[in-house]
Amino acid sequence: xxxxxxxxxxxxxxxxxxxxxxxxxxxxxxxxxxxxxxxxxxxxxxxxxxxxxxxxxxxxxxxxxxxxxxxxxxxxxxxxxxxxxxxxxxxxxxxxxxxxxxxxxxxxxxxxxxxxxxxxxxxxxxxxxxxxxxxxxxxxxxxxxxxxxxxxxxxxxxxxxxxxxxxxxxxxxxxxxxxxxxxxxxxxxxxxxxxxxxxxxxxxxxxxxxxxxxxxxxxxxxxxxxxxxxxxxxxxxxxxxxxxxxxxxxxxxxxxxxxxxxxxxxxxxxxxxxxxxxxxxxxxxxxxxxxxxxxxxxxxxxxxxxxxxxxxxxxxxxxxxxxxxxxxxxxxxxxxxxxxxxxxxxxxxxxxxxxxxxxxxxxxxxxxxxxxxxxxxxxxxxxxxxxxxxxxxxxxxxxxxxxxxxxxxxxxxxxxxxxxxxxxxxxxxxxxxxxxxxxxxxxxxxxx
Ligand code: TRP
Numbered sequence: 001x002x003x004x005x006x007x008x009x010x011x012x013x014x015x016x017x018x019x020x021x022x023x024x025x026x027x028x029x030x031x032x033x034x035x036x037x038x039x040x041x042x043x044x045x046x047x048x049x050x051x052x053x054x055x056x057x058x059x060x061x062x063x064x065x066x067x068x069x070x071x072x073x074x075x076x077x078x079x080x081x082x083x084x085x086x087x088x089x090x091x092x093x094x095x096x097x098x099x100x101x102x103x104x105x106x107x108x109x110x111x112x113x114x115x116x117x118x119x120x121x122x123x124x125x126x127x128x129x130x131x132x133x134x135x136x137x138x139x140x141x142x143x144x145x146x147x148x149x150x151x152x153x154x155x156x157x158x159x160x161x162x163x164x165x166x167x168x169x170x171x172x173x174x175x176x177x178x179x180x181x182x183x184x185x186x187x188x189x190x191x192x193x194x195x196x197x198x199x200x201x202x203x204x205x206x207x208x209x210x211x212x213x214x215x216x217x218x219x220x221x222x223x224x225x226x227x228x229x230x231x232x233x234x235x236x237x238x239x240x241x242x243x244x245x246x247x248x249x250x251x252x253x254x255x256x257x258x259x260x261x262x263x264x265x266x267x268x269x270x271x272x273x274x275x276x277x278x279x280x281x282x283x284x285x286x287x288x289x290x291x292x293x294x295x296x297x298x299x300x301x302x303x304x305x306x307x308x309x310x311x312x313x314x315x316x317x318x319x320x321x322x323x324x325x326x327x328x329x330x331x332x333x334x335x336x337x338x339x340x341x342x343x344x345x346x347x348x349x350x351x352x353x354x355x356x357x358x359x360x361x362x363x364x365x366x367x368x369x370x371x372x373x374x375x376x377x378x379x380x381x382x383x384x385x386x387x388x389x390x391x392x393x394x395x396x397x398x399x400x401x402x403x404x405x406x407x408x409x410x411x412x413x414x415x416x417x418x419x420x421x422x423x424x425x426x427x428x429x430x431x432x433x434x435x436x437x438x439x440x441x442x443x444x445x446x447x448x
Contacts, residue, residue: 011240017169018241019253024172024329025233026258027179029111030226032323033296035262036269038222041292043215045206048266050216054223055259058438061430062229062391063251065398068407070238071247076340077232080239085401093393097231098338100386102357104231105334106364107375109156112327113148114139114297115320122304122316137301139294145369150362152324156331157358160339161351168329175329176257179322182315183264189307190271195278199271217446220439221384226258230387230394233333236340246415248423269299276302293375335361385443392439395431404428 012018039047073080077094081087117136124133135144159168190196224230238247273295277283281302289295304316335358342353368374398407404427411418418424 011242013169015242015245015250016173018237018245019250020172020176021168021329021333022228022234022237022250022254023176023257024168024326025228025237025333026226026254026330027176027261028326028330029108029115029323030222030330031258031262032265032269032326033111033115034222034225036266037292037295038218039203039266039270040273040295041289042218043207043210044202044270045204046208046210047215047219048203048263049206050211050219051222051262052259054216054220055227055255057430058220058391058435059223059227059229060251060255061427061435062224062394063227063234063255064248064411064427065394065407065431066229066232066234067238067241067247067251068410069394069398069402070232070235071241071243071245072406072410073235074239075235076239076344077235077337078341079344080232080235081397084406085397087401090393090397090401093390093397094232094235094341096386096393097235097390098341100231100382100390101233101334101337102361103364103378103382103386104225105331106361107368107378108327108331108334109149109152109362109365110145110368110372110375111293112152112324112331113145113369114294115327116152116324117144117148118297118301119317119320119324121301122313122320125301125305126310126313137297139297140372142370145372146366149365149369152328152331153358153362153365155328156335157354159328159332160335160354160358168332171325172329175322175325176261178318179326180261180264182319182322183261183268185315186272186303186319187264187268190268190275190303193271193275193278195274195276196271199274200267202274203266203270213442213445213448216442218384220388220442221379224387224391225383226262227255228330228333230390231337232390233337236337237333239340243413247411248415248418248427269296272299272303279306293372388439388443392436392443395436395439399428399432399436404431407431 012021035051069080069084073083075083077097078091081090081094121133121136124136135141138144191200228234273283276299283289300319301316304312304319306312307315335354338357339350339353342348342357343350348356368378398404408419408424
C-alpha cells in the first residue's frame with residue numbers, strides 16, 4: 001500500500017501482492033505456536049479434524065464476506081458498516097473488532113518476542129554461552145519479555161507508518177517458501193527419530209470420543225484466529241483491494257496456504273514432543289502436559305540442539321528468524337485495523353495514528369510481559385469468544401442488512417459470471433444459516 005496521508009487510501013501493488021499480504025496476515029504464530037499447542041492439549045487428531053471442518057465450512061465463507069464488505073466500502077471496519085447501511089448497531093461490531101485486535105496484538109507481541117529471542121538463543125547455545133542462552137529461554141522473565149516485545153512493536157509501527165505493501169509483499173514472497181522448506185526438512189528429521197511414530201498416531205489417528213463442546217469451541221476460535229477473521233482485518237485489507245480481483249479465488253488461496261502451513265507445523269511438532277520425551281525431556285507430568293503456552297518454545301530448540309553442530313545452529317536460527325518475520329506480517333495486519341480506524345474516523349494522519357495506537361498497545365504488552373498467564377485469559381475472551389462473535393455478526397449483517405446479493409454483485413466486478421456459478425448458490429446458504437447457526441450453537445453449548 002503506498003499510503004502516506006490520511007486523505008489518499010492506498011492499494012496493493014498487484015494481484016499477487018494482495019494474496020501475499022493476506023496470507024502473511026494469516027500465517028503466523030497461530031499456525032506454528034497456537035495450532036500445535038492446541039492439538040497437543042485438546043485432543044490430537046480429533047482436534048485436527050474439527051479444526052479443518054471449522055476452517056473450510058465456517059472460516060472460508062466468512063472470509064469471502066469480510067473481503068466483500070471491505071472492498072465495497074473501501075473503509076476500516078467501523079466506517080465500512082456505516083457506509084453500507086444506516087443501521088446504528090453494526091458500526092459497534094466494527095468497534096468490537098478493533099478492540100479484539102488491540103488486545104490480541106498486546107499478547108501477540110510477547111509471544112513473537114519469545115520467537116525472536118530464540119533465534120539468538122540458538123547462537124548463544126552454539127557458542128556455549130549458557131547463561132545468556134538461559135536468560136532468553138525464560139518465558140517468565142518480565143523485563144526480558146517487555147524488552148523484546150517493545151522491539152517487536154517498534155518494528156511493526158515503523159512499517160505501518162511507511163508504505164505497507166512493499167515490505168509485506170516482499171517479505172512474504174521469500175519467507176513462505178523458505179519456512180515451508182525448513183518445516184519439511186524438520187519433519188523428515190523428526191520422523192526418523194525414536195518415539196516419532198507415537199506422535200504421528202496422536203496427530204493423525206482420531207479418537208472421536210475426545211470431541212466435546214469445549215474442543216469444538218477452541219477449534220473454532222483457532223480457525224478464526226489463524227485466518228485473521230472476525231475482527232475486520234480482512235475488511236481493512238479488502239478495502240485496499242482492486243476491483244479487478246477475484247475475491248472467492250483469493251480467499252481460497254489464502255485459506256489453503258494457511259491450513260497447509262498449520263498442518264505441516266503440527267506434523268513437525270507433535271511427533272517432536274514424543275521424540276523429546278523418548279530422549280528424556282520432561283513433556284508430560286502424568287498424562288498432563290508439563291506446560292502449554294510455551295510448549296512449542298521448549299520442543300523446537302530441543303530439536304535443533306539434538307541435531308547440533310553448525311547444521312543445528314543454521315536451521316535453528318533461520319527457523320526462528322522466519323517465524324519472527326511471519327509474526328511481523330501478522331502484527332502488521334493487527335495494528336493496521338485500529339490505525340485505519342483512527343485515520344478514517346478521526347481524521348488523524350497515518351504517522352501520528354500509528355505511533356499513538358502502537359504505543360498505547362505497547363503499554364498493555366508490557367503488562368502481559370510481566371504476567372504471561374494473562375495470555376490464556378485474553379486468548380479465551382478476545383480470540384476464542386470475541387472473533388467468532390464478530391464473524392457471527394458479520395454474517396448476519398451480510399445476510400439480512402447488506403444482503404448476500406449485493407456482496408455477489410461486488411464479487412462480480414473481478415469474477416465475471418460469478419452469479420451463475422455453483423458458488424453463488426452455496427455461499428449465501430452458509431452466510432444466511434450454516435455459519436451463524438454453527439457459531440451460535442458452539443458458543444452456547446460451550447457455556448452450558
Ligand atoms: N492469523 C495470525 C496468526 O495465525 C494472527 C492474526 C493476524 C490475527 N491478524 C489477525 C488474528 C486478525 C485475528 C485477527 O498468527
